[in-house]
Amino acid sequence: MSAPALAEVAAPATAVRSPGLDPRTKALLVIAASAAVMGPGGLRFVPAALALAVGLALWERAWARAASLTAAAAAMWAVGWLLPEWWANPVTAVASLACAYLIRFTAAAGVGMHLIATTTPTALGFALRAWNTPRPVAVTLAVMLRFFPVVAAEAAAVLDAMRLRGLAGVGGFLRHPLLSVERFTVPLIAASLRASEDLSAAAVLRGFGSPRTPTALHPPRFGPADAVLVLGTAALAAAALLLPQPLT
């Protein structure tokens, strides 16, 4: 039995493959964005990385992500670049230095958010397997992607419960920081462990941890969308190198 044949038969029923980017392309983009933006002289690449991150969000029709990235970058530019021009003092100087760092962080995180938001655990697992990533690393990363929404939902529930009891305020947190930490983390861990039990049992039943290599329904393949993205990224990188820098 050949896996591609099976995938072709099954594809029409399950074909909701969004723009068709290979997870490996997305992972390489994250590494490239981090290396370019966080390396020495990385400020030059920040507008290009931000444009890439916002472009990816728009491509995915993730309007909220596109808007929040733009707003965050604009706020950092305002505090880091505009504010010191009007009002130079030690506080704005330190804030400007912090924003020069955080704007790089935002640009790199924007590209990473696309990977997290658009990759399913299975797709990530198979993409890492295609790179011959050691099994423990590939499997753990894929499972983490599955656990993220579970833990985030539990964290939100714990915060809601704390709010109901009037324990979630900043004042209480500042007065009793360690107690607040205990009240947040202990129920979060206990609830997440309980929720993960079912997921773990289901995963083990489905062959998770088996030494056999599973067959992918949609094996990772580089396609036209990846080529377009690589060309677009190359154009942005060239523009960052050749055009005058807006952030200096």
Added chain:
Amino acid sequence: MSDRPVAAPPENTSAEPSTAAAPRRTRFSARDLLNVALFAVLYFVIVFAIAMLGIVSPLVMLLTLPLSVIAAGIPYMLFLTRVRHAGMAALFGLVIGLLFLVTGHPWISTLVTVAAALAAEAALRLGRYRSRWAAIWAHALFSLWFIGPMVPLLLDRAAYLDSPGMRAMGPEYVEAFDRTVSVTVLWAYSGSTLVCGLLGGLLGAFLLKKHFTKAGLA
């Protein structure tokens, strides 16, 4: 966990009994990998939830940053109760480091995290993966990953000191700032991270006894 073997040999697995005879020997059982994944996510969410509280003001950040190092001790110490063989703490560090990379951290931060995880693994090995104090020290050493995000500020120091706010203050101020926020500050930061990590390990050990052991989770 009640189904975890008390003194399992490295290849023993509770979830996959057939692997012992399989030609490809796996060091990590399915349960090990699930534990690493779950605790890595918990660790990340707890550290970020607390560190992000500080984003409202730099003054609050002075409190939340050390507090997030301390709070990290709770999931980490509980995770270490499930570590019975080599490699799990290192794998934990590696996947956390890769997660940091995706969430915008500098790539050098990932390398620092892996190095800190290897140091934690060495501490655990010295305690033969059974010692409580070795686990507390392992958390202190792993907490040193907090230095990672600060490294670019040193490597690309000239560019950061050339930010518009600094330029607006004039060269004398920049020079004084450069002298004050020196490598010594980084050493002090590393030292305080280690101390907070130690406190976090102690808090984690205390809460294990207070809550998780009673509930049958540790």
